[in-house]
Amino acid sequence: MTNRKASKPFMTFVYILCIVLAVLSILPFLIMLINATRSTTEIQQHAISLVPSGYLLENLRILAGKSFNPMRGFLNSMIISTGSTLCAVYFSTLTAYAIVVYSWKLRQPFFTFIMAIMMIPSQVVSIGFYQFMYRIHMTNNFLALILPSIAAPTMVFFMRQFMLSSLPLDIVSSARIDGAKEFYTFNHIVLPIMKPALATQAIFSFVSSWNSLFLPLILLTKQEKYTMPIMVSLLKGDIYKTEYGSIYIGLTLTVIPLFVVYFLLSKYIIAGVALGGVKG
Amino acid sequence: MKKKKLSYAKYGYLFSIPFVIAFCLFTLYPVISTILLGFTDFKGIGAVTFHFLENPLQNFQTILSAPTFRTALGNTFLMWIMNFIPQIVLALVLAAWFSGTLFKVKGQGFFKVVFYMPNIITAATVAILFGALFGYPMGPMNDLFTSLHLSDGPIEFFRNKWVARGVVSFIQFWMWYGYTMIVLISGIMGMSPEWFEVAEIDGASSWQKFFYITLPNLRMILIYTMVTSLIGGLQMFDIPQLLVTKSGPNNATLTTSVFIYNQAFSGSYLYNRASAASIIMFLIICVLSTIVFLLMQDKYEIRERRKLRKTARERRKREKPAGRGNL
Numbered sequence: 001m002t003n004r005k006a007s008k009p010f011m012t013f014v015y016i017l018c019i020v021l022a023v024l025s026i027l028p029f030l031i032m033l034i035n036a037t038r039s040t041t042e043i044q045q046h047a048i049s050l051v052p053s054g055y056l057l058e059n060l061r062i063l064a065g066k067s068f069n070p071m072r073g074f075l076n077s078m079i080i081s082t083g084s085t086l087c088a089v090y091f092s093t094l095t096a097y098a099i100v101v102y103s104w105k106l107r108q109p110f111f112t113f114i115m116a117i118m119m120i121p122s123q124v125v126s127i128g129f130y131q132f133m134y135r136i137h138m139t140n141n142f143l144a145l146i147l148p149s150i151a152a153p154t155m156v157f158f159m160r161q162f163m164l165s166s167l168p169l170d171i172v173s174s175a176r177i178d179g180a181k182e183f184y185t186f187n188h189i190v191l192p193i194m195k196p197a198l199a200t201q202a203i204f205s206f207v208s209s210w211n212s213l214f215l216p217l218i219l220l221t222k223q224e225k226y227t228m229p230i231m232v233s234l235l236k237g238d239i240y241k242t243e244y245g246s247i248y249i250g251l252t253l254t255v256i257p258l259f260v261v262y263f264l265l266s267k268y269i270i271a272g273v274a275l276g277g278v279k280g
Numbered sequence: 281m282k283k284k285k286l287s288y289a290k291y292g293y294l295f296s297i298p299f300v301i302a303f304c305l306f307t308l309y310p311v312i313s314t315i316l317l318g319f320t321d322f323k324g325i326g327a328v329t330f331h332f333l334e335n336p337l338q339n340f341q342t343i344l345s346a347p348t349f350r351t352a353l354g355n356t357f358l359m360w361i362m363n364f365i366p367q368i369v370l371a372l373v374l375a376a377w378f379s380g381t382l383f384k385v386k387g388q389g390f391f392k393v394v395f396y397m398p399n400i401i402t403a404a405t406v407a408i409l410f411g412a413l414f415g416y417p418m419g420p421m422n423d424l425f426t427s428l429h430l431s432d433g434p435i436e437f438f439r440n441k442w443v444a445r446g447v448v449s450f451i452q453f454w455m456w457y458g459y460t461m462i463v464l465i466s467g468i469m470g471m472s473p474e475w476f477e478v479a480e481i482d483g484a485s486s487w488q489k490f491f492y493i494t495l496p497n498l499r500m501i502l503i504y505t506m507v508t509s510l511i512g513g514l515q516m517f518d519i520p521q522l523l524v525t526k527s528g529p530n531n532a533t534l535t536t537s538v539f540i541y542n543q544a545f546s547g548s549y550l551y552n553r554a555s556a557a558s559i560i561m562f563l564i565i566c567v568l569s570t571i572v573f574l575l576m577q578d579k580y581e582i583r584e585r586r587k588l589r590k591t592a593r594e595r596r597k598r599e600k601p602a603g604r605g606n607l
Contacts, residue, residue, distance in 0.1 A: 014377055014385060022394045024454065029401075031420050032409055047415070047423040095299040102292030110296060119569065120307065123515050123537060124562040127317060127544055127555045128310030135328070150302035182291045211402040213518045214537070218545050229404035233522055236408055247412055254405045262400050266393045273396065273459060274466035
């Protein structure tokens, strides 16, 4: 594509704005990381500093000495996010496969129905869901947060789009000729072909499950079941009111796993967002 | 052959069963029971029995006439608008710059990664972090203000309701503009480069290209962005809940989701009122989404788009082997 040259002052403005926005994205986290290494007294004297200090372990000790147990939270979040991601990815692909590969009477109505339920806001589900889980004694049970992901309409929609463009139906029929059972074909032939889509969707499913607060907050009432975001909300409580250093280290602990995932996979994540259908 | 094809149909049903069961159990049944609870006297922690009210709309009347709910509704809209307008404007501008239809921006890969980054961080963490940044009596913001001699003593920022609301909106804006930008960029990249080339030959300026080609063709994506942002925004919970203690001065940052949470899971556990409030919000979301769709979509546009898609499809068929290497 040929580009007309934009004027120099205008380009300078473009770059300045981009740099300002980049600083805005990074600065809060930078302050957090640096303050995580500084003592509460140091922070009280000057809350902004660009020089790290040596109180990281001390802050960590204070943090762990109170109700905050990051390892527990990390583990719980890991179990829930992994479980719900596996459910969401596997069953969404299976459902999309049913819609794309087989011709059955209710196929079109079923797809329209999936499109329609994509817009149901979680608010209108939550009270009834809580009551249901309470009655069958499933509060404080991780399955209550994992199993609902089996029905993920947005992901079914995405998987269908991907299958339509990249799953050759010849493969399915030649597997049939070779005598493969339908379920076997899906697990051993179709799933491997779907890998790129599975990976993208898995990242988003994992991150959104990892970050969710509302449902875990109402369902998990026992301290040993708390997820990472609930742990974070404890930092707001009175017990940390004056422990500035440990608040920052607590926040840092919850951010680091996400930073690692993001900077390893940012290319795929950005490409995934561009494909749309992400905002849960 | 035909008979054999028919026999596969049962797998269509079979493979959809897990989805349907999970949907019925974890979405449909809860939605129905939320709706039913809205008409009952169901409240109190651990309650199991309930009765339908003699005046079925009593909970709805109570909620709609409650000043706190009205405040929450007003705040939710206000903070959504305060975040969405700057978000969409900035995202559009950045998308126009980064999509390369006007000029090239160096380092845009880096900028995209950095702008999108806040979106992936736990909202709860972001809320507590900003709470700490605006901390009182000592926090980075206060430090900055005193260093620059903008204030004499420490300021309790969130005592001012507009600051509290502004910060909530800013965080939403800050977390989502990168996302919106990437969605818009992919929309612009999907447009035919020929349109821009032809416009260039005709001597169109960058502004003209933006307003007469880019913007009109982004309409569907803009609708999508607006509807999803509206649905997300009207359910705003994590940030207002955790940024300011007790929703700030005069409930300045109380949103409807926080209101529903407070009704159902604190104080007197008014599940019935919370359900009624959820249903009201659901109806508001439905009505608004429909209005956005109708307002932003006119028949002429739909026909035009269909025609364009058809020509694009034909073009792709023709050009398939050549690819689009220069993009």
